[in-house]
Amino acid sequence: MHVVILAEFAAASGGAEKVAVESARALAEAGAKVTYLQAISGQVDPLLDHPRLDRLDLGLPDVWSLPAWRGAASGIWNGEAAARLSAALDGLPRAPDCLHLHQWTRALSPAVLPVLLGRGVPVVLTLHDYALACPNGVDYRFDRAEPCALTPLSGACLAAPCDPKSRLHKLVRVGRAASLRLALRQAELDVVHVCDGSRARMEGRLGALRVRHHRIDNPVRVEQGVPAEPAAGDAVVYVGRLTPEKGADLVAEAARSAGLPALFIGAGPLEARLRAEGAEVLGWRSPDAVAAILRDRARAVCAPSRWLETGPLTVYEALAQGIPAVASRRSGAAEKVVDGETGFVVEPEAAALAAAFRALKDDALTARLGRTAFDRYWQAPLTLAAHARSLLALYGRLEREYIMRQCGITRAAADPVPAHPRGATLGKKHF
Known part of the structure; x- marks a missing residue:
């Protein structure tokens, strides 16, 4: 299987980038062919050095490094990002079997979604935050210091001064959220939640978007050793x-x-x-x-x-x-x-x-x-190997369902993919 992972950075400056890099390495170690597409030039994590892992740099600027007007326009819809991504995918020596997106708000913008969804293979998006529904991305009222209770993109949402920076930034983020809805239109998207709370909250906040929800834990790159004191x-x-x-x-x-x-x-x-x-x-x-x-x-x-x-x-x-x-x-x-x-x-x-x-x-x-x-x-560790098994199970099932649709076979509603290496969904299980 050839998996293309698309993220904005190739080194960990936050949890999302860390997961993207570690999942790429985990998949390569599990035997998959992996291409890591890095949107923004910068540091590269040594974990991406593996015989079954190739890395390509799209060379896009971070929107926060651009003049305000250009950064705002690129954040809402970055046509250059879409063009460079399309060219990179066209140039791959082997067509991907699955496309997995981890980040898109700093350089890629919603413009890359039609490119991914038009490739004729499953597209997976890991939800590290709430940007698929909420304009400011974190479903949080910064003006009130509390989680948001408003319906995303409702009149009350549009009027709320909830952005961490300014009303102007809120306006740009609303434009980005609207372009995201436009980019998805009638497409069906498979999303991965990294906790039960995210899934429960997002299932009721996506409006008319056609989304299938899956639950897979983030990987943890810690080797078992002597316990700390x-x-x-x-x-x-x-x-x-x-x-x-x-x-x-x-x-x-x-x-x-x-x-x-x-x-x-x-x-x-x-x-x-x-x-x-x-x-x-x-x-x-x-x-x-x-x-x-x-x-x-x-x-x-x-x-x-x-x-x-x-x-x-x-x-x-x-x-x-x-x-x-x-x-x-x-x-x-x-x-x-x-x-x-x-x-x-x-x-x-x-x-x-x-x-x-x-x-x-x-x-x-x-x-x-x-x-x-x-x-x-350590009774049920979140190892890179366990994470790779869960991802490959999801990719394989989505690939089979896509082939069935191409052959005109109707699939039944999908159940959540097992997130546990032993095959049981984690649900409310605690360590």
């Missing part, structure tokens, strides 16, 4: 963009209240404020460096998202190492945390987080949570 750690660790919607400020406030140090790995608009308040901010680090810091310093990892984050990978990586996790009840990561057994699931509020942090000051409890987290995770 979180009771020896000195800090609650936050990894990711330092933004209000991701709750970085909540970690700092709660840690001060609980009397525990907070350690931040990442960068973002809250960085200066956190430093001024005395927090330890390390900036971005490589995946290997993050893993080492967690093992050395983390008493727990915290993902306190105010928005309905689909699946912070850091929580899964912490559990895999035997480090407790404190997860927001709104986050997809909460589905993998057993409250009181492998960490804590709390509301994204400083008081609730502080209570969890105070409990973690108990060495015996922290050690028990970490050991249970390790044992539960």
